[in-house]
Amino acid sequence: MGKKKSVVLITLISVVVAFLCLLTMFPSFGIPFPVDGTWKTWNPVVNQFALSSDLGGGYYTYYYPQGVIPASEYESNYENISDEDEQKEYKDSYVAWKGLYLEKAETSIFDDEDTASAATVSQEFRTQFAKATKLIMSRIEAKGYSASRVAVVDDFAIRMELPASEVNFATAFQTFGNVGKLELQKGGVVLEELEDADITDFIKSFKVRTQYGQVVYVETKLTKAGKELFKGLKSELTASTDTSGEGTTVDVTLGGEAIMQIYSDFISDDGEVRAAYKIEYKDVFETWGIVLNSALEDGYSEISFAELQTDSVRRFDPVYGENALDLLYIALGIILVLAIVLPIVFYRGYGVSCMYSTLSYLVVVAICFAFISKTAFEVSVGSVLIFLLGLLLVNYFNVRLYNECKAGIERRIPESAMSAAYKTTLWEMVDTYAVLLLGAIIFLTTVGGVYTMALQALICLVTAAFCSLLWGRLINYLYMSAAKDKYKYFHFERKEVEDND
Amino acid sequence: MTKIEKFVKACISKFKLLSIATAVIVVAGLVCMFVFGYSTNATNYDMTTLSVKMNKYAYSQYLDEIEGVANDFFSENNLKYEYDMNAEMHGDESEIVYVFDKGVVFTDAMLANLQATFDALTATDSNHALAGSVINVDVNTEVALDRLPANGLLRTVIAGAAFAVLACLYVTIRHHYTSGLTMFVSLGVGAALTSALVLLTRMPITGNLLYTLFFNLLFTAICTMFTLNKVRAAQKGDKNVDAETLIKSSLAVGQVLTFAVACVVALVLVGAIATSAVRWFAAISLLSVVAGVFASLFFAPALYLIVKKLADEKDAQRARYDYKRS
Numbered sequence: 001m002g003k004k005k006s007v008v009l010i011t012l013i014s015v016v017v018a019f020l021c022l023l024t025m026f027p028s029f030g031i032p033f034p035v036d037g038t039w040k041t042w043n044p045v046v047n048q049f050a051l052s053s054d055l056g057g058g059y060y061t062y063y064y065p066q067g068v069i070p071a072s073e074y075e076s077n078y079e080n081i082s083d084e085d086e087q088k089e090y091k092d093s094y095v096a097w098k099g100l101y102l103e104k105a106e107t108s109i110f111d112d113e114d115t116a117s118a119a120t121v122s123q124e125f126r127t128q129f130a131k132a133t134k135l136i137m138s139r140i141e142a143k144g145y146s147a148s149r150v151a152v153v154d155d156f157a158i159r160m161e162l163p164a165s166e167v168n169f170a171t172a173f174q175t176f177g178n179v180g181k182l183e184l185q186k187g188g189v190v191l192e193e194l195e196d197a198d199i200t201d202f203i204k205s206f207k208v209r210t211q212y213g214q215v216v217y218v219e220t221k222l223t224k225a226g227k228e229l230f231k232g233l234k235s236e237l238t239a240s241t242d243t244s245g246e247g248t249t250v251d252v253t254l255g256g257e258a259i260m261q262i263y264s265d266f267i268s269d270d271g272e273v274r275a276a277y278k279i280e281y282k283d284v285f286e287t288w289g290i291v292l293n294s295a296l297e298d299g300y301s302e303i304s305f306a307e308l309q310t311d312s313v314r315r316f317d318p319v320y321g322e323n324a325l326d327l328l329y330i331a332l333g334i335i336l337v338l339a340i341v342l343p344i345v346f347y348r349g350y351g352v353s354c355m356y357s358t359l360s361y362l363v364v365v366a367i368c369f370a371f372i373s374k375t376a377f378e379v380s381v382g383s384v385l386i387f388l389l390g391l392l393l394v395n396y397f398n399v400r401l402y403n404e405c406k407a408g409i410e411r412r413i414p415e416s417a418m419s420a421a422y423k424t425t426l427w428e429m430v431d432t433y434a435v436l437l438l439g440a441i442i443f444l445t446t447v448g449g450v451y452t453m454a455l456q457a458l459i460c461l462v463t464a465a466f467c468s469l470l471w472g473r474l475i476n477y478l479y480m481s482a483a484k485d486k487y488k489y490f491h492f493e494r495k496e497v498e499d500n501d
Numbered sequence: 502m503t504k505i506e507k508f509v510k511a512c513i514s515k516f517k518l519l520s521i522a523t524a525v526i527v528v529a530g531l532v533c534m535f536v537f538g539y540s541t542n543a544t545n546y547d548m549t550t551l552s553v554k555m556n557k558y559a560y561s562q563y564l565d566e567i568e569g570v571a572n573d574f575f576s577e578n579n580l581k582y583e584y585d586m587n588a589e590m591h592g593d594e595s596e597i598v599y600v601f602d603k604g605v606v607f608t609d610a611m612l613a614n615l616q617a618t619f620d621a622l623t624a625t626d627s628n629h630a631l632a633g634s635v636i637n638v639d640v641n642t643e644v645a646l647d648r649l650p651a652n653g654l655l656r657t658v659i660a661g662a663a664f665a666v667l668a669c670l671y672v673t674i675r676h677h678y679t680s681g682l683t684m685f686v687s688l689g690v691g692a693a694l695t696s697a698l699v700l701l702t703r704m705p706i707t708g709n710l711l712y713t714l715f716f717n718l719l720f721t722a723i724c725t726m727f728t729l730n731k732v733r734a735a736q737k738g739d740k741n742v743d744a745e746t747l748i749k750s751s752l753a754v755g756q757v758l759t760f761a762v763a764c765v766v767a768l769v770l771v772g773a774i775a776t777s778a779v780r781w782f783a784a785i786s787l788l789s790v791v792a793g794v795f796a797s798l799f800f801a802p803a804l805y806l807i808v809k810k811l812a813d814e815k816d817a818q819r820a821r822y823d824y825k826r827s
Contacts, residue, residue, distance in 0.1 A: 060586070072554045072637035099641040137646050141653060151548075151643035159643060314588035314595065331770045381771050381782070382712045388767045389719060392760060400756075428730040431675055435684070435722050438671060439664045443715055446656040450711045457719065 006481035013475065017356060020363040046329070048370040050165035052147035052380035055325050057317045059169040063136075063158040063177045063305040065129060067106025069094075070157070074101040097121075098154035108303055121156075125303065132179040132301035133158060135294060139176045142290045144448045147380055158305075164315070165378045168283050173313055175291050177305045180255015182295035186233070191250075193229055200296055202226035208282075208289035216282040218260060218289065220252075220273040227271030234271075237264035254295055255304055259288055328384065335388065336362065339395055347402055349489030353479045354398045357472040361394050364463045369456065382449065383456045390460030393436075397429050397468040405490065414486035422473065433465040506754045509798060513748060516803040523690055523800065530697025539706045547603040548583075552639040553619075554596040563631050570622070571599065574615045580605060607640045645707075657711045661692055661718055668722060672729060679808045680729045684722070687801040691721035694792035699785055709782040717789035724760060724797030727753035732805065744809035748802050757798045764790050 024045040031040050050056075064070065069077075074094060081087045094101040095110075097118045102109050104116035109125045133152060140148050140160070149161040160176065162169055182199050184191045193202070204221040211217065222230060233250055249261040266275045277285060318324050339358045343351030365387060369379055404421035405414070412420065440461055443454030483489035512519065553571055575582065586598040619636040622629045665688040673681030695717045699710060731751035735742065742750075765787060772783030 060588075070639055070641075072552070072639045075637050076635065099639045133646060138652075150646045152646060153641045153643050157641075316586035316588050316598070335767075382716075384771065385716060385764075385767060385786070389716075389723075389764070392763050393723065396756070396760065424734070427675075428726075428734075431672070431730065432723060432726040434675075435668045435671055435726055436719055438667045439715075439719055439722060442664045442667065443657075443660045445663075446653065446660050446711075446715075448653050448711075449708060450653060450657055450660075450715055453712055453715055457715075 003482050006478045010475075010478050010482060013356070013478070017359055017363070020367075021359055024363050024366045045366045045370045049379040051163070051318075051325070052145075052165065052378035053149075053161060053163040053316075053318070054147055054380055055318050055328065056164040056378075057315065058147070058161050058163045059166065059173070059313055059315050060159060060161040061173045061308060061313045062153065063160065063308075064100075065108070065125075065132075065156060065303045065305055067103035067109050068156050068306075069101050069103075071096075071099045071101060097156065100154045100156055102156065128302040129156060131299075132303055132305075135179045135298055135301060136160065136176050138298055139290055139294045141448055142294065143172075143287065144451055145378070147378060147449065161316075163378050168287065170308075170313055171284050172287050174308055175287050177308065178254050178257060178291065179301040180257070180295075180304060181300040182292065183253045183256075185251045185253050185258070186236075186249075188251075191229075191233075202229055203296060205296060206289050206292040208285050210279065210282060211276075214279050215276050216279050216285055217274050217276040218285055220262075220275075222271060222273065229271075230267050230273055231269075231271040234264050234267040234269075237267075252292065254291065255300070259292065328381075332384070332387075335391070339391060343395070343398065346491070348491040349479055349483055350402055350476065350491070353472065353476040354395070356475040357394050357398060357467040358391065360471055361391060361463050361467045364466075365390065365460055368459045368463070372455075372459075378452060379456075380449070380452075382453050386453060386457045386460050389457075390464040393432070393461075394464045394467045394472070397425065398472060400428070401425055402490075406492065409490075409492050414490050414492065415480065418476070418480065418490075426469075429465070429468050433461060433468070436461050437465070503754070505758070506752065509752055509754050509802075510749050512799050513752075513803040513806055514745070516807050519800050519803050523694060523795075526701070527693050527697045530700035533703075534700045537703075539700060547645055548643045549601045549603055549605045549607070550639075550641050550643060551582075551599045551601065551607065552596045552641070553599075554594060554637045554639065556594055556635045563634075566622075566631065567619075567636065568597065570618055571597070571615075574611075574618065575599075578611055603642065612638060612640060653708060653711055657714055661688075661714060664718055664722075665689055676729060676733050677812075679805060679812050680732065682808055683801050683805040684725050684729065686804050687725040687796045688718055688721050690800050691717050691789075691793045691796035694795060695785075695789040698788045698792060702788065704785055704788070705781055707781070710785060712782065713785045713789045716786055717793055720760075720764065720790060721793040721796050724753070724757045724793060725801050727756040727760075728797065728802055728805075744806055744813055748806045748809065752798075752802060754798065757794060761790050761794045 022044075026042070026044050028041055028043045028047055031042055034040075052058075062070070078087060078090055081090055093104055095104060095116055095118055096102075102116075102118075102121065104110055104113045108128070109121055110116040111120070111122050133150070136158065137150055140150055145163055145166070147163050149159075151159050153159050158177075160173065162172060166172055184194060184199070184202075200223075202223055202225055204223055204226075207219040207221060209217055209219060220226075230250075237248060237250065249263050251258040252260040252262065260275055262273055262275055267273050336358065340355045343354040345351065347354065369383070401418075401421050404424050405417045408417035408420050411417075437458070440454050440457040443450060444458070446454060480486060480489060487494040551571075553567060555567060574580075580601065582599040582601050584600050586600065588595050588597065616638050619638065621627060622631045623634050623636055625633050665685050668688060669681040669685035671681075672684045692714055695714060696710075699706060699713075728751060731753050732747060735747055735751045768783045768786050768790070772780045772787075
């Protein structure tokens with residue numbers, strides 16, 4: 001390629017890379033003029049990551065079983081009672097247990113109110129509470145948050161933390177805490193057919209799918225008996241009217257709460273059930289899908305938690321401290337500067353072309369991390385490790401290429417030494433990336449944080465492979481073509497060689 | 502040749518020793534797990550929390566003062582919290598949750614003292630700006646449930662095994678079955694050693710172990726590929742080279758150690774900014790780097806030497822047989 005063409009292409013690429021770097025990293029500021037009539041703030045790509053709770057904070061709430069209250073609520077209620085007798089009565093109606101108070105009259109906790117004490121909490125309550133925590137855990141695990149936490153508080157309450165990336169946190173908390181029985185109701189009454197049978201005799205599972213990116217629908221996978229049941233229900237629903245009092249829908253309920261209403265239109269003639277909703281509710285129904293499947297597979301708990309109020313969900317700052325992200329960016333900045341400056345110092349012109357690989361890797365990965373909206377795609381400290389692993393690989397292969405070229409410079413001119421180095425290292429790079437990509441792809445079959453990490457590894461490795469195998473080579477080729485003195489470009493000493501190639 | 506290179510070269514002819522050392526560590530880890538169970542004694546994972554709950558009036562305007570009272574109380578009682586969760590105002594109430602090591606105990610007297618301090622500030626007849634507001638203190642113990650999700654562990658183990666098999670197949674197709682086998686065993690040894698070292702060092706096992714195993718497999722695969730690539734290049738240069746010379750000239754000591762040091766720096770960085778719960782993650786990952794270096798730099802070349810010698814002998818026998826037949 002001619003020098004002029006190379007210079008033009010390098011200039012164009014430099015402008016694009018610089019623009020993307022600004023897009024990725026330029027600090028946020030208030031735009032000094034209105035955009036579409038509103039004042040907006042510029043936010044770089046790195047500010048738009050869905051951060052896990054270790055970096056971005058999150059939300060938490062407490063689940064208190066009916067009859068259990070925290071000590072602060074007890075104290076507050078107690079102090080609000082002005083009458084001494086009433087205060088005594090209130091005091092007598094509770095049993096203190098660590099930081100909680102248990103209501104003596106709550107039959108699910110104590111078998112006998114008169115003998116109620118911390119030692120007489122019924123075994124059944126303990127068993128049902130353990131079952132409820134297990135149900136909540138399995139739901140959190142199925143949702144696949146890379147960072148979440150569930151803890152038993154003082155033996156009889158639960159605290160759950162979700163990452164800030166969970167946009168529908170209020171729904172998630174509400175939904176995950178519903179550990180009641182899954183039932184089908186019509187007109188507020190449980191279907192007769194379910195009285196002597198288990199719901200799994202009729203429903204196999206729930207699948208949440210989208211169609212054309214516009215509709216989300218919940219598909220109820222039915223057994224043969226289920227199909228027969230819904231065929232019958234379809235004709236009943238079609239015949240009934242609002243005034244008949246029989247109900248025009250079949251409600252899927254959990255712990256008595258209606259989750260999904262099935263209209264006759266949702267039931268096909270052969271008994272298939274597909275409930276369609278607006279796409280905006282996709283995340284909500286995905287969460288419901290998890291909860292409904294968990295209720296089908298794992299059953300239910302007899303206890304119920306006190307209803308969550310809006311003020312019982314709280315937001316908290318990153319657990320590393322408010323400056324954790326800034327510190328992390330500073331540290332990453334130092335690593336990036338080293339990855340850019342050191343090659344330039346040691347390899348001169350070739351080092352400059354390496355800089356493009358490093359920056360391109362950074363930009364592509366950052367953009368992918370920010371705009372992949374897959375559920376529970378959160379950037380965590382683990383993601384940073386994976387990012388650095390990819391960055392290390394890109395730079396390792398740049399160095400490897402240079403060393404191979406340097407080894408051949410005794411016998412060749414720089415162009416053919418580099419060409420030979422490319423040939424020598426090509427399959428090394430392909431093999432290494434191929435093996436790693438296999439790993440990332442296979443780990444996509446895992447769940448939770450490991451799945452997220454595997455997805456991030458896939459992005460990092462594909463980008464690193466692209467930078468090492470194509471992009472870096474193109475940039476180097478352009479720079480080499482534009483360089484007047486190829487020896488200076490590579491920081492090699494000029495020697496008279498007889499090129500054999 | 503550096504001392505490290507000399508040492509590595511000396512080690513690769515000691516496959517039995519390396520195998521025994523690996524087996525001993527893995528068995529010791531397993532015994533440790535079966536006898537003592539795995540460590541759940543995670544600092545800051547199971548925790549004691551002290552929550553200061555306050556109504557809107559108190560929180561929105563006088564947060565600093567409330568925190569000041571709490572901090573004075575902590576310093577008077579020589580208590581140090583790991584981190585705090587400063588919940589935003591929501592509805593009529595908010596709270597600050599101070600998170601302590603699970604061993605920290607708050608006596609009734611201590612709590613009464615703290616509550617009394619808040620009560621004095623919030624008493625309606627006090628002249629303090631917080632007069633009339635409501636502040637309550639709760640102390641709770643928390644037992645974390647998401648230590649090691651069984652389903653996640655099972656899937657990670659299956660994925661890890663599948664990765665080892667596929668990596669082995671790929672390398673076998675691209676290089677030779679001796680290299681494929683080396684890759685398979687190297688990945689297995691790396692993962693097994695990581696798990697065993699975590700069990701032996703009694704580091705708390707949480708879901709983070711799964712991330713570490715994934716990281717370890719990638720790290721070990723990269724470092725093993727460094728050596729196998731060199732072996733392939735050396736074999737291309739001289740096809741008649743004997744196994745020992747081949748592997749000794751193909752050791753990627755510099756590359757593996759440079760890569761390991763870079764990873765260690767990154768992990769130390771992560772550990773430095775983290776709370777203790779994530780420091781454990783960084784610490785376990787450091788162990789996985791050590792295991793990965795051992796598996797790829799010592800064990801894999803030693804194994805390759807044995808397998809290559811056996812393969813060469815088999816090839817030689819086959820060559821003699823073919824010669825006789827012809």
